[in-house]
Amino acid sequence: MGFFNYVMRRFALALPTLFGVSVICFTLTYLLPGNPAMVKAGPFATPEHLAEMEHQMGLDRPFPEQYYRYVSGIFKGDLGESASTGRPVSQDFLQRLPATLELNLASLLIAIVIGLPLGVLSAVHRDTLIDHIGRVVGIMGVAMPSFLTGLLFVYVFFYMLNLAPSPLGRLGPGIEPPAHITGLYVIDSLLTGNWTTLRSSLNQLMLPAATLGLSAIAPVARMVRSTMLEILESDYIKAAWAAGLPRRTVIYRDALRNALIPVITISGIVFGFLMAGNAVVESVFSWPGIGNYAVTALLTKDSAPIQSFILFVAVTCVMVNLAVDIAYGLVDPRIRFS
Amino acid sequence: MTELLEISDLTVHFEINQGAIEAVDHINLTIRRGEVLGLVGESGSGKSVTSFAILRLIRPPGRVSGSVHFDGVDLGRLSEEEMRRMRGAKIAMVSQTPRTALNPLLTVGKQISRLLMVHAGLSPREADKKMLEMLRLVRIPAPEKRAKQYPHQLSGGMCQRIMIAMALATSPQLLLADEPTTGLDVSIAAKILDLLRELSAKTGAAIMLVTHDLGVVAEICDRVAVMHAGQVVECAPVRELFHNPAHPYTKALVRSIPRVDRDVVLEPIPGSVPSLVNPPSGCRYAGRCEWVMDRCRVARPTMIEAGPGHVVACYGFEERRGTC
Ligand SMILES: Nc1ncnc2c1ncn2[C@@H]1O[C@H](COP(=O)(O)OP(=O)(O)OP(=O)(O)O)[C@@H](O)[C@H]1O
Numbered sequence: 148m149g150f151f152n153y154v155m156r157r158f159a160l161a162l163p164t165l166f167g168v169s170v171i172c173f174t175l176t177y178l179l180p181g182n183p184a185m186v187k188a189g190p191f192a193t194p195e196h197l198a199e200m201e202h203q204m205g206l207d208r209p210f211p212e213q214y215y216r217y218v219s220g221i222f223k224g225d226l227g228e229s230a231s232t233g234r235p236v237s238q239d240f241l242q243r244l245p246a247t248l249e250l251n252l253a254s255l256l257i258a259i260v261i262g263l264p265l266g267v268l269s270a271v272h273r274d275t276l277i278d279h280i281g282r283v284v285g286i287m288g289v290a291m292p293s294f295l296t297g298l299l300f301v302y303v304f305f306y307m308l309n310l311a312p313s314p315l316g317r318l319g320p321g322i323e324p325p326a327h328i329t330g331l332y333v334i335d336s337l338l339t340g341n342w343t344t345l346r347s348s349l350n351q352l353m354l355p356a357a358t359l360g361l362s363a364i365a366p367v368a369r370m371v372r373s374t375m376l377e378i379l380e381s382d383y384i385k386a387a388w389a390a391g392l393p394r395r396t397v398i399y400r401d402a403l404r405n406a407l408i409p410v411i412t413i414s415g416i417v418f419g420f421l422m423a424g425n426a427v428v429e430s431v432f433s434w435p436g437i438g439n440y441a442v443t444a445l446l447t448k449d450s451a452p453i454q455s456f457i458l459f460v461a462v463t464c465v466m467v468n469l470a471v472d473i474a475y476g477l478v479d480p481r482i483r484f485s
Numbered sequence: 486m487t488e489l490l491e492i493s494d495l496t497v498h499f500e501i502n503q504g505a506i507e508a509v510d511h512i513n514l515t516i517r518r519g520e521v522l523g524l525v526g527e528s529g530s531g532k533s534v535t536s537f538a539i540l541r542l543i544r545p546p547g548r549v550s551g552s553v554h555f556d557g558v559d560l561g562r563l564s565e566e567e568m569r570r571m572r573g574a575k576i577a578m579v580s581q582t583p584r585t586a587l588n589p590l591l592t593v594g595k596q597i598s599r600l601l602m603v604h605a606g607l608s609p610r611e612a613d614k615k616m617l618e619m620l621r622l623v624r625i626p627a628p629e630k631r632a633k634q635y636p637h638q639l640s641g642g643m644c645q646r647i648m649i650a651m652a653l654a655t656s657p658q659l660l661l662a663d664e665p666t667t668g669l670d671v672s673i674a675a676k677i678l679d680l681l682r683e684l685s686a687k688t689g690a691a692i693m694l695v696t697h698d699l700g701v702v703a704e705i706c707d708r709v710a711v712m713h714a715g716q717v718v719e720c721a722p723v724r725e726l727f728h729n730p731a732h733p734y735t736k737a738l739v740r741s742i743p744r745v746d747r748d749v750v751l752e753p754i755p756g757s758v759p760s761l762v763n764p765p766s767g768c769r770y771a772g773r774c775e776w777v778m779d780r781c782r783v784a785r786p787t788m789i790e791a792g793p794g795h796v797v798a799c800y801g802f803e804e805r806r807g808t809c
């Protein structure tokens with residue numbers, strides 16, 4: 148009962164944030180230079196035609212009414228129309244979303260699989276060689292812009308060593324996508340036992356995921372390190388040493404388990420971080436996801452996709468944070484039982 | 486027969502940028518089997534550091550020298566693994582902070598029973614049985630229910646009982662109780678102290694009771710060691726210490742105990758604990774002492790006999806005794 152209330156409370160707290168996000172998103176495009184009616188009517192439209200167009204699109208209505216239409220449109224799944232593809236943005240989005248999810252999840256996995264142990268080791272062996280190496284790797288990962296790492300990876304692993312396939316999309320040439328179940332090629336081909344496709348999709352995924360993941364290793368490792376250090380200094384860890392518990396129990400059970408609670412939050416933050424960084428990486432690797440879509444839209448001043456992309460990233464962040472709060476409650480008895 | 490614990494010349498330094506914090510300075514102490522020794526001193530006098538040093542749990546930048554013999558065994562010579570098996574099994578600790586010293590993610594029952602599994606090699610079922618027995622022993626009502634709860638669901642007094650149950654579960658010979666009653670209200674504190682005394686009598690465990698409260702000492706200790714700024718200045722049986730304090734610091738401490746039978750104004754101890762960063766040689770109480778002489782600032786007084794089982798380190802006391 149307590150936990151259900153907790154979840155509902157978290158959910159209620161997310162609503163104002165979502166409202167704020169939608170207002171900001173809408174205001175941004177409202178204030179942005181450029182007239183969507185002009186884009187739609189074409190460069191040679193007469194002023195009368197333009198006014199007619201504005202009226203049709205509701206652009207001559209007061210701001211609150213426009214906002215209302217915009218929001219109710221979103222609830223009906225109407226995100227506007229892309230001027231360049233001529234299709235509803237929601238349709239384009241749905242089609243491209245799995246590609247982005249696959250890339251981001253793979254990157255998050257890489258960041259956690261490397262960053263978590265790195266952070267733990269750096270904390271346990273504080274100020275030793277391991278700690279310093281971890282710090283250098285972390286700084287490099289953050290300091291290198293993703294497009295540069297991406298290009299470097301392509302140059303070394305594709306061009307020089309020929310270990311990776313050409314950086315063009317999610318599957319090698321001539322490979323058929325697997326049957327659609329989740330839309331994530333790796334998972335779908337695993338589920339259907341389609342090994343050729345699995346191999347190809349993993350090959351294609353490798354470099355972009357490494358590029359994006361690399362930028363997130365440092366934040367993960369640093370945050371794990373600092374929470375772990377804090378916990379290693381806590382009273383209950385001191386008491387655990389004093390009670391003669393074996394070292395691996397103290398560090399890898401007691402301390403690490405307590406440190407994992409903040410790590411859940413970190414994953415949430417990092418996922419948001421990856422969402423933002425993914426546009427660049429998708430462009431470099433011609434990854435057919437929504438980041439790439441937004442970049443293309445930006446270059447062609449196609450406002451509906453841009454607006455939707457911002458909204459999407461923001462909503463994803465809010466949702467991920469909500470999920471994180473709930474996961475927190477599941478792991479931490481102090482929340483579960485209060 | 487050797488004493489249970491013999492501390493000789495134990496010194497703990499913490500290296501920091503400005504020099505070294507001399508938290509514990511050449512202290513000598515013995516604890517006999519089954520006795521309750523009080524270790525008294527103001528905050529920052531090095532009481533907790535001493536307990537941690539006994540367990541060999543001082544980590545860099547801390548440096549320890551001197552020796553600690555437990556039951557005739559030089560703890561400094563044990564391997565890390567041998568030392569670990571001592572901790573919690575033969576020498577247990579009850580912490581200053583009961584609430585935060587329990588792991589928030591484990592039920593209190595599990596925290597006790599896993600120690601029994603580690604140190605006594607019990608099976609999970611046996612450990613649980615013994616754990617419930619311990620909870621009953623420290624008078625936790627409804628132990629089956631409490632055992633399944635998490636630390637944050639229990640009161641401070643309850644947590645301290647859990648800590649005591651945990652410490653005594655493995656029948657240690659020595660219990661280092663670091664201010665076991667801080668943060669508890671008076672009546673609960675009294676109950677915890679009674680419990681400690683009773684259990685030590687029952688199990689034969691000796692206790693080193695760390696506290697800054699002489700009232701607590703009067704209640705349950707057999708002997709008292711008085712610590713000031715990292716040095717032990719006086720050590721005596723408890724009655725002797727209260728009736729014949731020899732060191733000016735002890736005298737001041739005794740005078741500052743609130744008493745119901747005497748209606749006197751409390752006298753605070755003048756001055757404060759001196760800085761432990763690169764402290765001067767000589768007596769560290771010199772700056773606050775009413776008896777201070779030139780030699781006090783130069784050399785450190787050694788322990789001399791002041792009565793039966795009563796030792797003190799004070800030049801002023803030496804001179805005065807000579808004259809009367
Ligand atoms: N890890 C450490 N690094 C540096 N200095 C330390 C460390 N641990 C303890 N000290 C110093 O050692 C001195 C003694 O501390 P200790 O905790 O033993 O005091 P205490 O007598 O237990 O006081 P209290 O009654 O407040 O618990 C203090 O001055 C403290 O600053």
Ligand SMILES: [Mg+2]
Nearest residue numbers: 532533581663
């Ligand atoms: Mg202390």
